[in-house]
Amino acid sequence: MEDSRPHLAFEQTPEGRCARVLGRWTAASLADPDHWDGVQAALKALPQDWRDWQWDLRGVQRLDHTGAQLLWNAWFRQWPDVLHTSAAQQAMFERVARFSSVLPPRPRNTPSRLFLRLGELVMRHEEHVLGAVRLVGQLLLDLLQLLRAPRSGPWRDISGHIYRIGATALPITALVGFLIGVVLAYLMSQQLRQFGADAFIVNILGISLIRELGPVLAAILIAGRSGSAITAQIGVMRVTEELDAMQVMGIAQGFRLVMPRALAMALAMPLLAVWTTLAALLGGMLAADVVMGLTPAYFVTALGKAVLVSNLWLATAKSMVFGVMIAMIGCHYGLRILPNTQSLGEGTTSSVVTSITMVILVDALFAVVFKDIGI
């Protein structure tokens, strides 16, 4: 079988010294590590007077532009004095010779450029804040419009979002809540037993789960689950020009995209928080029964005395704020996405990170402001 390995053969022929290019000089063949080392060595060891040799490419099995480029570079981008090629090879070399231009350098970072970039950064942050303010303002206006003409509201959208954000999240929030309840009850029981204060587990679990952990856990889960989905949905609508199509048809983005999501979140989030809290209490109750022998009946009676009703109101209000916030952050980042994949990925990540951070920040704020209520 013919040797398909790309190689050079230097021979003395009656017509003079002849450098014969043999084998398969194609990208795929050259990129074979077994071939590449030999080719590279041969081209490095090119004789000083390479130009005086007769270069014969007629014996080459196959040549493509990459192979031609490699030879051309090895010839220091100059034509050898004598080159035997076929017409097609000649055309290929001429194309390579013509287009082997130096790559224009990337734009350098000059001080003025850096200054301009700083300005761009500032402007972008300003635009970020303005965009957020505008989004919230638009939401208020849209809500007013909805109150004025409730019949023409996007109710189908809202119910769809409630289903996707709320109903489909029930299993995961229940599971996480239940397990957290079990874990907390186990850890607490160890500590409380040392003080002989077993019965206080109801107070601790009740207050911490109902007031804090239930709403926050649900909010964090939903931020990761639905906040990212909102950003990605709106972002893909930008990529596929659906947002532009809506605008051209005169359909208000705020009214049809942002408000339904915000309303659905405002409704679904408190319900999910209650659901998560119930699951967590159930977990805690069962664990308390197993570890400490605290009967569920006692747990339920004691819970009613330990937790004031105002805690429930606080938790519900907090959840509603979380929900609206997650929806708004998701929409805000979604609407800022540029039509490319990188921006889509970055936007979704920023959206989730921002909404989780904001949930925790706002929760801390609630804790400070309402420290005298319900405890």
Add this chain to the structure above:
Amino acid sequence: MSPHATPLHGSLPPGGADLPWGGPAADRIGAAPVVDIRNLWTVFRTAGVDAVIHKDLNLTIARGELLSIVGGSGSGKTTLLRQILGLEAPARGSITVLGRAASQLTSMGAASRVGMLFQQGALYSAFTVLENIAFPLRELGTLPQDLVRDAAMVKLQMVGLDPAHAHKMPADLSGGMVKRVALARALIMDPPLLLLDEPTAGLDPDRSDAFCALLRSLHQELGLTVVMVTHDLDTIYEISTRVAVVADKHVIVDAPPKDVIAFDHPFVREFFLGGRGLRAQELLRQHPSTV
């Protein structure tokens, strides 16, 4: 090379064996067809109902041909292209590309066997123009950066783009430029077979003409086999050596453009001999080399 050297159906263009056709498989099969579709059945199942798109479709594409596939909307032209690429599996029948089954085409090193120009370009939006073009070569992992860059620069300029565009991102390019970059990327490893999906859709007439001229010259100079799906009659008349008409779920006629026009079938009459068709036929007289 003279403009009349366009390789005709079944004949080999000048230059012989050194033309950059094919991988090892193409050597083995010699003069065998580049694409061979036999008794192809395509069935789409939507909501439990089977919709037959292709029924006993046969098509053979020889080396050096520039074949246009035409057909009504929903006749499965793009699907056919995707099946040739091995992106979709047919329900029945066989597709052989370069001597092997189409389903094996998209394995390692596919870029050296086939190039595809997608309708929207399908450039990687996270990479610059140059990185997009160089991507298949760079993925080989062995060739040095500067050689890869040089090869990509040659292809960039070969498709008529200015070197200044090398560092731009795909999002900053116009539609015509996206197509050119995508074409350069498809050609980076000089594959013997080039597939084009609506290459001139979305281009203005000027750019569309320039794109056709570019395709025609590349087809001649590189000895490519080109298969394209198009609705653009001007493109069909200007550059194709053969036209395959898909209607009634199979290829009803498969011949040079002037013979296709003479074929008696309702779709052919409507498509080629409507008002637009007659205007475009002027091109046939201007470009006798393609007939």
